[in-house]
Amino acid sequence: MKSFIFTLVLALAFSGLFTRCKKQEKPSVSPAPVFSPLPKGKLLKKVALTSLPGQNYALYLPPTYDSTKTWPVVYFFDAHARGSLPLQRYRALADSFGSIFIGANNLKNGLNLLELNRRTNGLLQETAQRFAIDSSQKYIMGFSGGARSAVVAALQRPDIQGVVGCAAGFPQWNRPLKHRFDYVIVAGKGDFNYLELVQLEDDLILHRMPVWYIEFEGKHRWPDSLIARKALSVLWLAAMREGRIPRNERLIKQFVALEKAAIKQWQNPLKPLSLEKEYRLAIGALQGLSDVTHWQAALKKLQTTTAYLNARAAWKKEEHEETKLQKEIQRALIRVDVGWFRRAYQHWHATKPTDNNYWQAQRLLGYMSLMAYLYAEHALKANDTKAAHAYLQIYALTDANNADFYYLSAWYELLQKNIARAQTLAEKALKIGLDDPEKIFANPVFSVLKLH
DSSP states (O other), X not given: OOOXXXXXXXXXXXXXXXXXXXXXXXXXXXXXXOOOOOOSSSEEEEEEOTTSTTOEEEEEOOTTOOTTSOEEEEEEXXXXXXXXXXXXXXXXXXXXXXXXXXXXXXXXXXXXXXXXXXXXXXXXXXXXXXXXXXXXXXXXXXXXXXXXXXXXXXXXXXXXOEEEEXXXXXXXXXXXXXXXXXXXXXXXXXXXXXXXXXXXXXXXXXXXXXXXXXXXXXXXXXXXXXXXXXXXXHHHHHHHHTTSSOOOHHHHHHHHHHHHXXXXXXXXXXXXXXXXXXXXXXXXXXXXXXXXXXXXXXXXXXXXXXXXXXXXXXXHHHHHHHXXXXXXXXXXXXXXXXXXXXXXXXXXHTOOTTSTTHHHHHHHHHHHHHHHHHHHHHHHHTTOHHHHHHHHHHHHHXXXXXXXXXXXXXXXXXXXXXXXXXXXXXXXXXXXXXXXXXXXXXXXXXXXXXXX
């Protein structure tokens, strides 16, 4: 699922590349900032950015961190500025990889390109001054809109060697890349962006981007630590193959063991398409570092089996059908056809994990939820309470207990002058964990409420 929005973002990003080449006045030299030492082996949720007052980042320095030598760094970009969330989930990986982990608390969906670049560059530049970072191993791992922001950063900064993009894809482009970087796609089989991510791998291969694809059985979320370990391992293996870091036998053996376990999982019971993807990942990541001839032979054999050929044909049919259903969801939203959504929800919600169309149904339910949210928000901004009420009914089908549903419902009640009801709903949204709580305080409609 590709969008003209991302084409525009990239076009703007490239315009930034060219404007940077213009001759500028030599800036005045400021004294280097002096930073206080920070604790090691402890997750810090907020470290102030001195260059960007009011902004901060989450940090985890491994217990063995020593500023007299350089260390790899992984920056984490979340769609909702939750920098500490991935660090809490993956902090053990920082110890295992001997890497600094930094979570951006100042990057989120909705920033214009200039502000996105200002915040990204401020974060990367200040942390490069403050910590002993290995310039040959600077990576970004992003989720959803954070994955797209990570790619925009890597397109403009040659010092970013690799990106892990989780749950969202790569912007389109219409001109040659100035530089390439290692790119790992992480896709949940129930993610509403799944079709985009599946198609993305083929598109990037055509443009000769170094790309690897990792799939897991899940929805639109940060992946679990096992999948994150695989993704980061791929970047480390690429750095070895490219000669940027020394060969690490321990990491190679660990990755081989992970792939053997994953391949066994897909072999029993046989899931030929997932098995094919795992073979391709193992071969692509270990090429030139370990013997992969046995996996190459197994992949070639798999691709001639009846089970694989039938599964491949069924997927092509499913892909075509899903694209049509996404368009039908959009048409039903334009018609404001609540009845159509009730019937569709009942049909998709009834699927079981053992059904062949289970993951497709999860993707369509997620897509319905996303589009209902976007349409409801647009209607509320336009003060169209009639349409907003209908879209909120659709949103309630899939996400009635979502904090964003309570946020939008509070907004609707405010437009209806139901202040007491809006107060209750807004408090509920904040209590159960609004992804981006600042938006409720920044929205002037909510100024009549008492919120903390």
